[in-house]
Amino acid sequence: MLTYVIRRILLLIPMLLTISFLVYTALELTPGDAVSALINPELASRLTEAQFYELRESYGLNKSFITRYGIWLGNVMQGNFGHSLAGGVPISTIFLDRLPATLELSLVALFFSTVLGCILGTYSALKRGSITDSSLTVIGMVGVSIPEFFFGLVALLIFALNLGWLPVGGRLLPGYETIWDRIPHIVMPAMVLSLMMTAGVMRYARSSMLDALTRDFITTARSKGLPEWRINLLHGFRVALTPVVVLIGFRLPVLIGGSVIIEQVFQWPGLGNEFIGAVRGSDYPLVMMIALFSVFTVLMASLIIDVLTALIDPRVRLS
Amino acid sequence: MPRTQDVALSVKNLKTYFYTNNRCNKAVNGVSFEIRKGKTLCIVGESGCGKSVTASTIMQLLPALSRIEQGQVTYHSDSGDVHIEKLQRDGKEMRAIRGSEIAMIFQDPMTALNPVYTIGFQIGESLKYHTDLSTKEIREKTIDLLRGMGISLPEMRVDDYPHSYSGGMRQRAMIAMAMSCNPKILIADEPTTALDVTIQSQIFELMDKLKAENETAIMLITHDMGVVAELADDVAVMYMGNIVEAGTVDQVLRHPVHPYTRALLKSIPVLGRGRNQDIQPIAGSTPDPYDRPIGCQFAPRCKHRIEACDVMPQEVTFNGTQRVMCWRYKEFLPDAG
Numbered sequence: 001m002l003t004y005v006i007r008r009i010l011l012l013i014p015m016l017l018t019i020s021f022l023v024y025t026a027l028e029l030t031p032g033d034a035v036s037a038l039i040n041p042e043l044a045s046r047l048t049e050a051q052f053y054e055l056r057e058s059y060g061l062n063k064s065f066i067t068r069y070g071i072w073l074g075n076v077m078q079g080n081f082g083h084s085l086a087g088g089v090p091i092s093t094i095f096l097d098r099l100p101a102t103l104e105l106s107l108v109a110l111f112f113s114t115v116l117g118c119i120l121g122t123y124s125a126l127k128r129g130s131i132t133d134s135s136l137t138v139i140g141m142v143g144v145s146i147p148e149f150f151f152g153l154v155a156l157l158i159f160a161l162n163l164g165w166l167p168v169g170g171r172l173l174p175g176y177e178t179i180w181d182r183i184p185h186i187v188m189p190a191m192v193l194s195l196m197m198t199a200g201v202m203r204y205a206r207s208s209m210l211d212a213l214t215r216d217f218i219t220t221a222r223s224k225g226l227p228e229w230r231i232n233l234l235h236g237f238r239v240a241l242t243p244v245v246v247l248i249g250f251r252l253p254v255l256i257g258g259s260v261i262i263e264q265v266f267q268w269p270g271l272g273n274e275f276i277g278a279v280r281g282s283d284y285p286l287v288m289m290i291a292l293f294s295v296f297t298v299l300m301a302s303l304i305i306d307v308l309t310a311l312i313d314p315r316v317r318l319s
Numbered sequence: 320m321p322r323t324q325d326v327a328l329s330v331k332n333l334k335t336y337f338y339t340n341n342r343c344n345k346a347v348n349g350v351s352f353e354i355r356k357g358k359t360l361c362i363v364g365e366s367g368c369g370k371s372v373t374a375s376t377i378m379q380l381l382p383a384l385s386r387i388e389q390g391q392v393t394y395h396s397d398s399g400d401v402h403i404e405k406l407q408r409d410g411k412e413m414r415a416i417r418g419s420e421i422a423m424i425f426q427d428p429m430t431a432l433n434p435v436y437t438i439g440f441q442i443g444e445s446l447k448y449h450t451d452l453s454t455k456e457i458r459e460k461t462i463d464l465l466r467g468m469g470i471s472l473p474e475m476r477v478d479d480y481p482h483s484y485s486g487g488m489r490q491r492a493m494i495a496m497a498m499s500c501n502p503k504i505l506i507a508d509e510p511t512t513a514l515d516v517t518i519q520s521q522i523f524e525l526m527d528k529l530k531a532e533n534e535t536a537i538m539l540i541t542h543d544m545g546v547v548a549e550l551a552d553d554v555a556v557m558y559m560g561n562i563v564e565a566g567t568v569d570q571v572l573r574h575p576v577h578p579y580t581r582a583l584l585k586s587i588p589v590l591g592r593g594r595n596q597d598i599q600p601i602a603g604s605t606p607d608p609y610d611r612p613i614g615c616q617f618a619p620r621c622k623h624r625i626e627a628c629d630v631m632p633q634e635v636t637f638n639g640t641q642r643v644m645c646w647r648y649k650e651f652l653p654d655a656g
Contacts (some may be wrong), residue, residue: 315434
């Protein structure tokens with residue numbers, strides 16, 4: 001098991017290198033460079049070629065592409081992510097500031113959708129053909145097909161504006177910082193963000209569970225005289241869980257992507273919100289670092305999923 | 320007729336029907352037999368004749384769309400008779416019998432074990448639910464069981480997952496699981512079909528040994544006549560949901576009476592008779608279960624068919640223990656020439 005995890009972590013390194021290179025190249029391909037972005041066009045029109053050259057030289061932009069990538073990579077690995085073009089704030093500061101909010105939102109949504117999706121899907125499979133099962137299937141279809149921002153707006157309209165139960169947006173108000181002050185703020189964005197994933201997990205868990213229940217070892221378990229709950233949960237659900245965990249892993253990027261929109265809808269002060277601002281303001285270094293960070297999250301998530309799958313399914317450990 | 324106290328399980332006029340799309344498949348259509356204590360009853364017949372359904376019925380492991388329509392399945396336990404057909408399918412009483420009093424091993428050991436649990440865990444589950452042993456005792460007993468089944472290094476293999484066992488080892492583990500609570504009856508549904516021949520004989524030797532040591536009654540479902548000759552005490556031949564002929568192994572194999580039994584025996588090559596032996600396959604194929612012949616089910620394929628065969632024949636008992644369902648059985652008796 002340990003060698004499996006180590007091997008899996010070592011595999012991350014070439015993947016991260018490749019992706020960082022791709023991200024850097026993408027940035028290189030965008031028109032203009034740091035100099036033209038920093039200096040306003042009016043000033044730029046009055047500068048001579050020699051002055052431009054000097055400016056570039058001072059930023060190290062005249063070095064070859066590969067050299068610059070090497071320097072940048074070295075900096076990133078030392079935790080120096082560069083500066084945001086807007087205001088010159090170190091990107092690491094922005095991350096420290098914004099990341100907790102995004103993580104909080106995504107993790108709550110992830111936890112909620114996993115637990116609820118698994119419970120509803122399993123229940124649906126066990127009560128196959130019942131009214132509950134059919135209704136859950138319909139609700140699941142609706143949940144999968146309607147985009148999240150729409151749900152977000154509807155939820156805002158109902159729970160914040162009409163009923164006034166929950167705050168319209170934001171993460172916490174100044175001066176209110178206990179966990180009880182924060183819960184009302186996270187309920188709506190987290191629910192809306194997890195809705196689509198809950199529906200997906202539920203449908204997947206249902207079919208996976210139905211498949212597991214037809215397997216021969218279920219009959220074996222029954223022939224041993226085990227009670228139904230043990231057959232369904234220990235033998236059925238446990239086997240049905242592996243594909244569901246993989247699905248959740250695949251959906252993680254969607255969750256992160258979704259949070260960009262949801263953070264916007266609910267004015268959640270997270271990285272997603274920052275990302276939109278950075279794109280609007282052509283703040284390339286920040287866009288690049290956020291992109292790289294998302295990639296890193298997805299890779300880490302897939303690592304965690306692989307380890308989890310190996311824990312759940314002994315057959316994976318060998319290969 | 321065997322005395323009642325020698326009988327572990329008796330089945331009387333059992334009918335199990337399957338319902339799909341408003342059609343009814345009379346998978347088991349009135350079978351009666353007894354499993355004697357410490358003896359092996361072999362049930363033989365072609366695929367789809369109702370052998371496995373009979374086994375599932377005894378264990379109440381039928382799928383949702385099927386039910387016991389009529390008849391009795393009586394388990395003669397030490398503490399009195401239990402009418403299995405009256406028990407709730409997954410109720411407490413039925414669960415107490417399953418795995419403990421009557422245990423079952425299945426055809427394909429590759430799929431019959433749960434891939435995500437260790438062999439030890441899966442054997443231990445039976446013990447956990449049917450005995451008062453502590454966790455430590457369960458583990459020791461599991462290791463003993465595996466050792467008894469001829470698994471080498473059982474102390475280590477007990478913590479292995481099914482995927483690291485070979486097919487033969489898995490079936491041994493299945494048998495260990497089935498035998499863990501010393502059941503009175505062991506139902507084996509084609510336990511060696513998925514295994515190769517050398518492993519087959521090992522598995523059967525093991526079952527025979529267990530039968531002798533524990534007085535377990537075995538119901539063995541097979542379509543291998545060689546296995547029948549080797550292991551059986553009693554034989555029942557099934558065709559389309561009926562037992563067409565039954566008796567002791569000597570009676571049925573040496574003096575088969577029903578045309579189906581005789582055709583079945585003629586269709587099998589015998590080792591040592593060389594390549595020129597006369598093998599006669601049974602003409603035709605089993606009828607569609609939804610479109611059955613009206614009378615004798617074998618009539619359309621039978622060489623000896625007469626008009627009377629359009630009516631279902633009654634079961635006749637002769638020579639004490641041999642039973643047959645055929646209008647012309649008298650003509651086929653050994654002394655009839």
